[in-house]
Amino acid sequence: MADPNPTVGELFKAKVVTHDDLNALVDAVLGGRMEERAELGEGDTVDVAAAVKANAFATAVLRDKTSTTGTRRTAARTAILQARAQKA
Template sequence: MHGFATCRIPTAGELFKAKAVADDQVNAAVDAHRADSGTIAHPNADGYGLDFTAAVAEHGWASSVIASPKSSPSLTRGAILRARAQEV
């Protein structure tokens, strides 16, 4: 499981750094969110996924970035990478 402690759910960025989530999966998540902010994306990585609504709501900065329609793709990507993944 890429060395993550079972008691702590990693962020999407930690999964990305561990190469458990590929760049194209993060890019697809950014594109999906920018097309429809209600989209739930699941870049699966060893049983982890990312539900935008749940993950971003738990992270203050990510919530404010995602809420702004003027956020650039790179800010949206940063917000997604900082969001905590969920076990699926």
């Protein structure tokens, strides 16, 4: 039986979430526009703010004003990919 709450990374591998979808979520994090829930494909959502807050590394990197843009993007992307999606 398939996991009812797959990670965003699993949805990405299954091509439910596209590169553009993922990049838009990362851009939202870096732009400070994290909404409570972001829509993913096939009726799934992810709480991007909670995903970043739950990842200690991403939180530390995003708070560090000396972090490079690439490091910030990678940290946000990793936190999002590890987050569990929820059915809408």
